[in-house]
Amino acid sequence: MSDNRKSDPPSGFGPTHGVQSSHVTSVYVYEAPLRLWHWTNAAAIVVLAITGFLIGSPLPSQPGDPSSSFLMGYIRFAHFTAAYVFAIGFLFRIYWAFVGNSHARQMFIVPVKSAAWWKEVLFELRWYLFLEKRPKKYVGHNPLAQIAMFVFIVLGSIWMIFTGFALYGEGEQAGSWASRVFGWVIPLAGQSQDVHTLHHLGMWFIIAFIIIHVYVAIREDIMSRQSLVSTMISGERTFKDDDPE
């Protein structure tokens, strides 16, 4: 670890994560529990997307006696287990936003009222459209990433948890906790079939995010002025140059 490591970079507006780092070569950004959440969540999403797809479009028929196979049962079991991991993980992530460092809150609080922040969003858009030559340095998420995290991960997770557990409550039957807590989603959406449609759309929504997220993380790791992928492993944000701007 580097010697000039700081928990927060100096000065700037509002929460420190939006600020461009000035003359700091390494900052401890993502605390261990948050990193653990990131990778468990990623694994849960992979399992959920694959098993979810197989529940909607099952594999070719299994041969033999129905009692000799429980394929759909196991696929659904994996889906429900991963769903619990995903949902409990999300609750933990909300808890961590309260007790963790300022970066842990960035995903949940988007400073939509800040003009300066919107200017940064515009700058990031220009950077991705190849209209800016030199990217800016960020300790936390850049503003564009912050929007993506909020829309896809915060709203997307809530969407999938609500629709998913509503459907789970159907199988668990009336009176089960899932049916009591989330059962109201079904008549709100129309009927069960509509909730299925919304749940499928949610899956594609998150898959769209994953494609962009993985690509941008790797691209920024190469092309930006700070570390991306390794940061989510070590927690340290390192910078490739000491330039103040």
Add this chain to the structure above:
Amino acid sequence: MAQLETFYDVMRRQGISRRSFLKFCSLTATALGLGPLYTARIAHAMETKPRTPVIWLHGLECTCCSESFIRSAHPLVKDVVLSMISLDYDDTLMAAAGHQAEAALEDTIEKYKGQYILAVEGNPPLNEDGMFCIIGGKPFVEQLKHAAQNAKAIISWGSCASHGCVQAARPNPTRAVPVHKVITDKPIIKVPGCPPIAEVMTGVITYMLTFDRLPELDRTGRPKMFYSQRIHDKCYRRPHFDAGQFVEHFDDEGARRGYCLYKMGCKGPTTYNACSTVQWNEGTSFPIKAGHGCIGCSEEGFWDKGSWYARLTDIHAFGVEANADKIGGTVAGAIGATVAVHAAISALKRAQTKSASKSVQKMDTH
């Protein structure tokens, strides 16, 4: 007010033996999911209580609910239920016609204010001031509101009255709406299905007569005893679903072996009804048993959910017909392609800047 006969009196008058009467009571107790002790309670209620007057209205409908109702499997039901309740007005079944029929309706409303049950089959169309359904020279919606005013409770028979059904399907030219959209101040029991199962219909009525209260309803107003589980939950083909054994075509080996119809678009997993337990026509069969998937006829808007042979609902946005997976797959594919192009441009740009900075460095060293 005329002294009403009890159910038992009527049954005896109809030549039903006491033995058959008790059999009916125990069967009803079983159908309602009650313990054997309730047989005596049902019998007692039937022996002592006056018959409840029922007004049965018909709006926009196909009479399939009535057809189902009069075919209720238990012989006693077939013979007696129509006499058990005091069906004072039912324009399909009553002998009276024209002014006589209308007079019977007014009579019942006047005589049994706040006591009669209003059973509604079909629904009111609201477009053109309700002119698409005229009963006795007046729009049905007026008759419905008039009869509902003094009703004790309303039973919405079938998917028409409960959800709107085919006449409310897109684009719904007559603006047909379910009963609960017009009557908002009365307890409404929805008994959806196209038609509902006969035993479910008689079961709901018997429960209300026996216990003098509405059956317990779920979130959407359906009696829990018949609509709290999906077809899928009690389907006899469920083991094939769990095993992953599916019919892929209607003429394949799986179809012959009676595998799960999930891939043929069976709506069993999204449909709440009692078909897989009570079954139809004296418990003979139900669609899945006959080799065809459930079409979800007791679910909200089932006509508008796309093909009966597809699991996923059609989405009609953007002028194309697709389902969630087609739309999602296309979007994900488009994003993937965009990412690939973006990556290629990024690599090019990077190569450019690298060679540029290298030449700068070279100049520096010189």
